[in-house]
Amino acid sequence: MTTASSQNQADTRINARWIIPIVPEGTVLEDHALILKGSHILDLLPRAQADRQYQCRETLDLNQHVVMPGLINMHGHAAMALFRGLADDLPLMTWLNDHIWPAEQAFVGESFILDGTRLAMAEMLRTGTTTFSDMYFFPEVAAQAARDLGMRAQICFPVIDFPTAWGSGPEEYLRKGADLIDAWRGDDFIMPAIGPHAPYTVSDGPLSEVRALSEATGARIQIHLHETAFEVSDAIERLGQRPSARLARAGLLGPRSQCVHMTQVDDSDLALLANTGAHVIHCPESNLKLASGLCPVQALMDRGVNVAIGTDGAASNNDLDLFGELASAAMLAKVVAGDASALSAHRALAMATLHGARALGREHELGSLEAGKLADLIAIDLSDPFLQPVYDPASHLVYSHHGRAVSHSWIHGVPQLRDGELTRLDLEALMPAVRAWRDRIRQRNAR
Numbered sequence: 118m119t120t121a122s123s124q125n126q127a128d129t130r131i132n133a134r135w136i137i138p139i140v141p142e143g144t145v146l147e148d149h150a151l152i153l154k155g156s157h158i159l160d161l162l163p164r165a166q167a168d169r170q171y172q173c174r175e176t177l178d179l180n181q182h183v184v185m186p187g188l189i190n191m192h193g194h195a196a197m198a199l200f201r202g203l204a205d206d207l208p209l210m211t212w213l214n215d216h217i218w219p220a221e222q223a224f225v226g227e228s229f230i231l232d233g234t235r236l237a238m239a240e241m242l243r244t245g246t247t248t249f250s251d252m253y254f255f256p257e258v259a260a261q262a263a264r265d266l267g268m269r270a271q272i273c274f275p276v277i278d279f280p281t282a283w284g285s286g287p288e289e290y291l292r293k294g295a296d297l298i299d300a301w302r303g304d305d306f307i308m309p310a311i312g313p314h315a316p317y318t319v320s321d322g323p324l325s326e327v328r329a330l331s332e333a334t335g336a337r338i339q340i341h342l343h344e345t346a347f348e349v350s351d352a353i354e355r356l357g358q359r360p361s362a363r364l365a366r367a368g369l370l371g372p373r374s375q376c377v378h379m380t381q382v383d384d385s386d387l388a389l390l391a392n393t394g395a396h397v398i399h400c401p402e403s404n405l406k407l408a409s410g411l412c413p414v415q416a417l418m419d420r421g422v423n424v425a426i427g428t429d430g431a432a433s434n435n436d437l438d439l440f441g442e443l444a445s446a447a448m449l450a451k452v453v454a455g456d457a458s459a460l461s462a463h464r465a466l467a468m469a470t471l472h473g474a475r476a477l478g479r480e481h482e483l484g485s486l487e488a489g490k491l492a493d494l495i496a497i498d499l500s501d502p503f504l505q506p507v508y509d510p511a512s513h514l515v516y517s518h519h520g521r522a523v524s525h526s527w528i529h530g531v532p533q534l535r536d537g538e539l540t541r542l543d544l545e546a547l548m549p550a551v552r553a554w555r556d557r558i559r560q561r562n563a564r
């Protein structure tokens with residue numbers, strides 16, 4: 118007989134209709150319980166066994182829900198949420214040169230970053246993201262905002278050849294960035310990283326400083342790479358080599374590198390990525406909207422390249438719902454590979470969780486529901502009539518679902534979303550600031 122005193126003590130027990138732990142891939146557990154203690158997952162086991170083994174402070178019955186690891190949005194520019202819908206239906210270089218960079222020059226500053234990042238974090242939390250990667254100006258402000266809220270974030274400080282509101286050029290960016298890395302060393306939530314913008318905006322000198330800083334500190338490097346065919350053909354014409362080859366020669370491709378977009382991939386690129394252990398971050402909706410191109414996800418995975426997923430900024434997507442991104446990714450992968458079995462629903466879910474954790478170098482503690490890992494998880498309510506009947510919850514999560522059905526989330530064991538309501542961020546209180554930015558930005562555009 119089990120007595121209360123022989124039971125293990127824990128904080129939270131979640132009884133879920135389905136649990137998709139991601140590891141082993143393809144698994145759907147029914148009528149299991151997840152046990153949380155402090156910031157970690159203590160156990161994942163059948164409910165009857167949990168009754169015998171654990172006494173928990175609180176128990177949550179999620180009988181119409183799927184529980185899975187929190188999503189990891191591996192690429193974005195969070196504060197660009199304030200530029201959502203500002204410049205649509207344009208190709209990348211026109212969008213950047215004629216619209217986005219002038220708007221950033223006019224408006225980006227500390228308060229823009231704080232308000233925009235908070236708006237983006239609210240949307241990401243509401244749609245199931247628990248960890249995000251950001252590459253934007255005033256990264257110290259974004260880092261503090263994420264830490265204050267309790268979201269996990271890789272914060273990539275920008276390196277770009279021209280002056281911006283954040284600094285006068287690469288030398289200052291790298292100096293401030295090294296301080297950022299020092300400031301957050303050892304933090305569980307904030308992972309400072311280096312964000313050289315793209316091969317066409319960062320020259321060889323700063324690129325070699327980026328490599329040196331990454332080698333000295335272990336910081337990851339995230340870069341927009343092979344986003345368009347023009348980027349590649351222009352580099353071949355001007356420099357006589359593909360951007361991927363230039364980065365490899367500069368020592369920038371390796372297990373700490375995250376290459377964002379990769380819509381142009383030939384055999385030499387495949388070999389470079391596979392041989393160096395660099396990660397690819399796929400942003401399907403941004404690639405579609407800017408007509409940039411299509412990433413050959415299945416071919417990359419077949420060669421053993423780790424492919425994670427990101428939304429990019431809300432100005433080129435135009436939302437931060439990673440579940441929507443997964444639907445786009447899964448369907449595009451099939452067309453690109455000419456194979457309906459490419460990027461299955463379960464593999465897509467792994468791409469948004471475990472593969473992101475791998476790119477961050479935190480696969481041992483994030484990205485799957487396993488005892489000993491951090492308690493970053495979400496619940497999705499599948500009771501909606503238009504999600505019936507349920508044969509395989511993974512199918513609905515990827516093909517039939519949108520992020521608004523996410524009902525609960527925990528990060529580091531702390532509840533962030535309860536019955537669809539954010540617990541630690543007052544979205545209503547943020548709205549006046551968002552409207553004020555809209556008015557200012559609209560006024561300038563009307564001139």
Ligand SMILES: CSC[C@H]1O[C@@H](n2cnc3c(O)ncnc32)[C@H](O)[C@@H]1O
Pocket residue numbers: 194209213217218221252253254275276277314315341344403429430433
């Ligand atoms: C130097 S901070 C980041 C910089 O990148 C710009 N940006 C946003 N989306 C994209 C994209 O898809 N490709 C290239 N650059 C992008 C953003 O506006 C910032 O200026």
Ligand SMILES: [Zn+2]
Pocket residue numbers: 192193194341377429430
């Ligand atoms: Zn981007």
